Amino acid sequence: MPDPGRPDVVGFALTYGSGTAIERHTHPAHQLIHAISGAMRVVASGGIWFLPLGRALWIPAELDHEIRCDGEVGMRTAYLSRACPEVFADVRMIAVSPLLREVLVRLAEGDGGGLRPALLEILLQEIAGAGLPPLRLPYPADPRIAELVAHLNAAPADRTPLAQWARRLGFSERSLIRAVRAQTGMTFRDLRRYSRVMAAIERLCEGRPVTMVAYDVGFETPSAFAHAFRTVTGKTPRQFVAEARESF
Known part of the structure; x- marks a missing residue:
């Protein structure tokens, strides 16, 4: 997890088999999840959010959520500390631009020798300007x-x-x-x-x-x-x- 005392970000690359269910849980940090293959359904904030390719989901810290994988999912996820400025207080669907995708991939591969502050700044800018109408069903x-x-x-x-x-x-x-x-x-x-x-x-x-x-x-x-x-x-x-x- 990122350093909670300052603006920070860490990334992970995860692979899940088709039909994998990640049961209800929370994180102490904000999370941005994205699939480079497969699709996901996320149950959060009283709704079912559909995440196909090209879309990511912003999940605020300490928010209960669960995930279902449709097809084999290659997940790229970033965790942002609660000290990050001007982040969303609610669940948001985000358009994944080529730049945002590469930032998520780079974070998942490692910070490249101290690039995390720069990658975090780009990530925050991309998130702020990339909101989309949600693909969401009420739960x-x-x-x-x-x-x-x-x-x-x-x-x-x-x-x-x-x-x-x-x-x-x-x-x-x-x-x-x-x-x-x-x-x-x-x-x-x-x-x-x-x-x-x-x-x-x-x-x-x-x-x-x-x-x-x-x-x-x-x-x-x-x-x-x-x-x-x-x-x-x-x-x-x-x-x-x-x-x-x-x-x-």
């Missing part, structure tokens, strides 16, 4: 809605209708509609669409063809997939992947 407090969200994440192609979910979870249809809205801020349809797009992003960043991914995550046509993807991310699938890979 419901109601265990029944949490079960629904977890299933949609694990099996995005499942077409189980709302009425069947209501029976399974012990709701009337109207009560389930209200509960999903209250717990996630989304309709059931939007929740399913968002879950499918998040699953699609992970597959696209693994290099799978767009058409194959569209069907894998439950869309009936590639055009329906493209429309949903643009609605959620503001970009086409190919645009999103191209931008993610620009930093590699």
Whole structure:
């Protein structure tokens, strides 16, 4: 860990197998996590944050979080002391520029004989100017809605209708509609669409063809997939992947 008494940073390179679960934990330092291969899901601050290639997540010190790995993940992570100035007090998604990626890689390889102060300054500047809209699903407090969200994440192609979910979870249809809205801020349809797009992003960043991914995550046509993807991310699938890979 970095020296807690002054602005400092240390980096690590870690590799995790597909499906690895890093259980809920905290760190005494701030953390920036990024994958140079694979994708991660981070549960923190009442949400599920999706981290494909090209994105990093800022996690403040002492914040509970857990991580799930989709595919083999090559993680590059930096820990920043709490003495660092002007850092975020909440979880943030960060765009990983080529420069930020190289700083993270260099920190993970060692400080190169006293480069840590300079690398820390660059890192802080990159973080401050690289915020992104989050790829995030709310993590419901109601265990029944949490079960629904977890299933949609694990099996995005499942077409189980709302009425069947209501029976399974012990709701009337109207009560389930209200509960999903209250717990996630989304309709059931939007929740399913968002879950499918998040699953699609992970597959696209693994290099799978767009058409194959569209069907894998439950869309009936590639055009329906493209429309949903643009609605959620503001970009086409190919645009999103191209931008993610620009930093590699």
